[in-house]
Amino acid sequence: MKKFLHLICIIALIWNVLSCRKDETPQNQFPEWLQLKITELDPDQKLCKMTDVTIIKYNGEKYYHIYCGIWSCMYCELFDEHGNRPTWDEKGWNDFCANQKVINKVPACQN
Numbered sequence: 001m002k003k004f005l006h007l008i009c010i011i012a013l014i015w016n017v018l019s020c021r022k023d024e025t026p027q028n029q030f031p032e033w034l035q036l037k038i039t040e041l042d043p044d045q046k047l048c049k050m051t052d053v054t055i056i057k058y059n060g061e062k063y064y065h066i067y068c069g070i071w072s073c074m075y076c077e078l079f080d081e082h083g084n085r086p087t088w089d090e091k092g093w094n095d096f097c098a099n100q101k102v103i104n105k106v107p108a109c110q111n
Contacts, residue, residue, distance in 0.1 A: 033083040034064050038108045041066060041077065051108035057101045066108065 051068040066077035
C-alpha cells in the first residue's frame with residue numbers, strides 16, 4: 001500500500017510540474033503593448049523583416065529591445081515589461097550593458 005501511495009504522489013507531482021509549464025507564455029509571443037509599438041514604429045511594415053525584438057533579463061526584470069538593422073540609435077526602443085522606457089543615468093546604462101542576459105531574439109514580424 002505504501003508503494004502505491006508513493007507512486008500516486010510522484011504522478012501527482014509530475015502532473016503539477018507539467019501543467020505549470022503549459023501556462024507559461026512562449027517567448028516569441030509579444031505582449032499587446034509591444035505589438036502596438038512595433039506597428040507604430042513601422043506602420044506600413046516595409047522594415048518589419050529587418051526588425052528584431054531581443055528579450056533581455058536584467059536585475060530580475062524582463063526588457064524588450066526593438067531594433068531595425070538600418071537604425072543608428074542603439075537601445076532607443078528599449079522597454080520594460082510594462083512598456084515603459086528605463087530612466088537610468090549613465091551608471092545604470094553601463095550596468096545594464098555589462099550585466100544584461102539575452103533570453104531570446106525573435107523577428108518583429110509575427111505573421
